[in-house]
Amino acid sequence: MHYILTLLLLTSYIYAKTTDFSIIIDEKFNNALVDVAEDYDRSISAVGFIKEYKDSSSNDSATYSNAFDYLSSLSNAHGSQMHLVKVDNSANISLRKSMNLANFNEAISLVKTPENGYFVGGHTLSGSLVLLKLDSRANKIFASEFxxxxxxxxxxxxxxxxxxxxxxxxxxxxxxxxxxxxxxxxxxxxxxxxxxxxxxxxxxxxxxxxxxxxxxxxxxxxxxxxxxxxxxxxxxxxxxxxxxxxxxxxxxxxxxxxxxxxxxxxxxxxxxxxxxxxxxxxxxxxxxxxxxxxxxxxxxxxxxxxxxxYTTYSSVLKDIDEYSDGRLAAVGHVQDSYDTDGLVMLLDAKFSLLLQEHYGSEDFDSFHALDVLHDSKIAVAGVHTNKDSQETNMWLLKLNRDLTMSQISNSVTNFYAQLSELFKDEIQANSLTLREDLSINFSSEGLYFEIGEYVLTNPQKKFLDSFGKKLLTFLYKNKEHIKALEINGHTSSEWGTSDFSSGYLNNERLSMNRSFATLSHIFNNQDEKTKKWLSEILKGSGLSFSKKIMLNEVEDKERSRRVTFKIILFGN
Known part of the structure; x- marks a missing residue:
């Protein structure tokens, strides 16, 4: 069976981060996550329950005629309580809150509201059903027992x-x-x-x-x-x-x-x-x-x-969700004579098994719910049991569409802020523009190419030397997060009196030459260690006139003759 050993473990004392998007919240006593949903800000929320009990050494001298009166007497800080966890794309827990009610209660289900809040359903241990409506910060709007x-x-x-x-x-x-x-x-x-x-x-x-x-x-x-x-x-x-x-x-x-x-x-x-x-x-x-x-x-x-x-081991699917192409993602558990693992499957529209994976440790693990996210990844909620423990913990993870474990997404916003500061002089001088998707465009008139040219001019080389030194120094310091550095060449749409096919192909060759001229100039100005690293991440391509610059619905031919850079992070 497939074991995932690198887990993000949270207790009162430990916060160990890994590259896997897998979060285990270890509290006292048994606790679990039972449902999961994507929020409108692309974070993930999951609901479940945690348990805390009143200290028997307290000085409470009251007596009770039945157990339910005793349960009702407990303060909101005690007993089994509904619990909500909210996690951002970097696997940081941005919110944890218990919905404290008078009775012991456990959450069963989570539904998003149009206001980005939540309906949470469950039941009390005394036999009532519970419906809560929460705002986006999990503050209670109302609670109803029925x-x-x-x-x-x-x-x-x-x-x-x-x-x-x-x-x-x-x-x-x-x-x-x-x-x-x-x-x-x-x-x-x-x-x-x-x-x-x-x-x-x-x-x-x-x-x-x-x-x-x-x-x-x-x-x-x-x-x-x-x-x-x-x-x-x-x-x-x-x-x-x-x-x-x-x-x-x-x-x-x-x-x-x-x-x-x-x-x-x-x-x-x-x-x-x-x-x-x-x-x-x-x-x-x-x-x-x-x-x-x-x-x-x-x-x-x-x-x-x-x-x-039919599977080799005893298997159950507890939740299913459909992709836009008709395929189905499903989660549950698989059990052999030694342990129980979380089970995830990918099925086609005819229920034929395409992929399956098992996730867990050496004891009891199970998946209770999933939600297919906007980017086709899968959020999964369930329980994990630490080795040699008898108590279950809350488990929240994200999987790729191929059912592999998703990696923690480095914050594009954070990189954007750092690059904005790094190139603030160039941005203020209108030499370049930086977009939030981490694409960089040269915007100074002296940095565009002449018609049909791809050989770099002295002003272009001078700017690339300064720009490249700043950019590559920054990227190398953050190299564990960098998946690729794209250098794309572009052209305007004209090419003499050629027909469309000839014009496109000629411009495609030209755009690739512009990309290669820029890439090779930057590459050759680096030391051997940096060159070896760049050989793993550099990606040059020519886009012909597919991304030409338009101004008031008219092609700006001069500004279209350019190169652009784009930084690709792992997990994005």
Whole structure:
């Protein structure tokens, strides 16, 4: 199995940074991250829970008749509490906050709000469901406890198109005659669903069930506003999956159940871009190992695909997300006879396995949730267990699309600020311009090329000597962050009376010559050590007139005849 040993570990005493985008937050007692989402500023937020307990040596002499009264008596600093972590692109933790409530409580799910805040869903250990709305700094806007008089549990909080959320979970069957148990179910548990507006007002709540034991697992909203609810069914010794389509008001449209001798466990449902739904299941094989099973279902409960992915070890996918090209990223866990690791898979639209990786140490590790980010990387939340420990820790990491571990992104903004200071005289003299993407353009009239020329003039050489000394000294000091230094040659669009093809190819050759003339001049003026380093990062290219300079929609031919530089950092 694949082990990742270089981890970013955070405790009260340790902050050890690595190049891998992998963060472990080690607190006392068991703690975990259960859901993750990308923020509008491209940072990553994850939610979970941490645990703190009251010191038994305290002088509290009060007595309590039951455990729940005792839990309610504890201050907000004690017990299991919802916890939110926010991380920037450099793997720096910019925010950590516990949503302190009176009762012990645990977070289950995270949904972004239009204001860049959060809905957080979970439940208390005394059996209530919890919905919190937070602002972008995780300050509490409101907190609501809801549910039935019975023991309730939340499984998922789902964001809806109107800005509201849907809470899905389970409720113990009622023995109270005020409840219509014949319509709501006679099993040990029923599916519980509640809908909230974007302001947090409960619009409705309903229970659904059968004579079996039913649990709400997840839900997905269809294009027409109806909702497909994923549930788990227990009937005697058999377990299975239920799919139920309800209207936006909670009225049942249809119900589909699949119960098999092998036993099926549902984990996740998402709506695809083609308006169908994918359901992640697991089922036991003949060796009693869990295997991954995926269903594709349409809105009329037709099964479009049903595929089992057989793996060497017992495997489960707990969360799935879709790329724009129809591929699927999925995370969960894989377990052999020695340990459990976090599992990540890449699948095509037909559920064929393209890639898989295992991440973890020598003990228990598991991935609970993922979010495909704007740049096609994957944010993953889960738990990690340190060697020889019995307590789980919060784990947040970022993976590339090829499922390799992403590297910590060096701050482009920081490099931009340093380069702005380095070249402040040249910028003030309008000799060059620096953009925030770390591209550098020469803007002085004497630094442009004449028509058809690529041989450097004395003014160009003089400027390049000064510019190159500053730039390369700075880049060499930061060489562990530098992936490439591009030197691109450019031309204007004219080339005598040639046709377009001849004009383009002639200009392409010219732009490459300009790039090479600049690159070779800078390269030859360095010592041997610097030359060897430059040979690893320099990249020269000719762009012909594809990036010509336009002024008021008219080509500025003089300024188009130029070279430009661009610094590429690792992770960008």
């Amino acid at each position: 549910g039935t008089p019975n023991q309730d549990r939340m499984s998922k909080l789902v964001g809806l198109r109107d800005g509201g959320v849907l809470a899905i979970g389970s409720s113990a069957a009622s023995q109270n005659q005020s409840y219509d148990v014949f319509s709501n179910g006679l099993g040990l548990n029923d599916i519980y669903v509640a809908r909230f507006s974007q302001e947090g007002t409960m619009l409705w709540s309903k229970r659904y069930g059968s004579y079996g034991d039913d649990t709400g697992i997840d839900a997905a909203e269809a294009d027409d506003g109806s909702i497909v609810v994923l549930g788990k069914v227990n009937k005697g010794k058999q377990t299975g999956v239920s799919l139920m389509r309800i209207t936006e008001h909670g009225d049942k449209i249809w119900l589909y159940e699949k119960v098999e001798e092998k036993g099926i466990s549902p984990h996740k449902i998402i709506k695809l871009r083609d308006s169908a739904f994918v359901v992640s299941l697991s089922q036991k094989d003949e060796m009693n190992k869990e295997q991954i099973r995926l269903l594709k279902v349409d809105l009329q409960k037709n099964i479009l695909q049903d595929k089992t992915i």
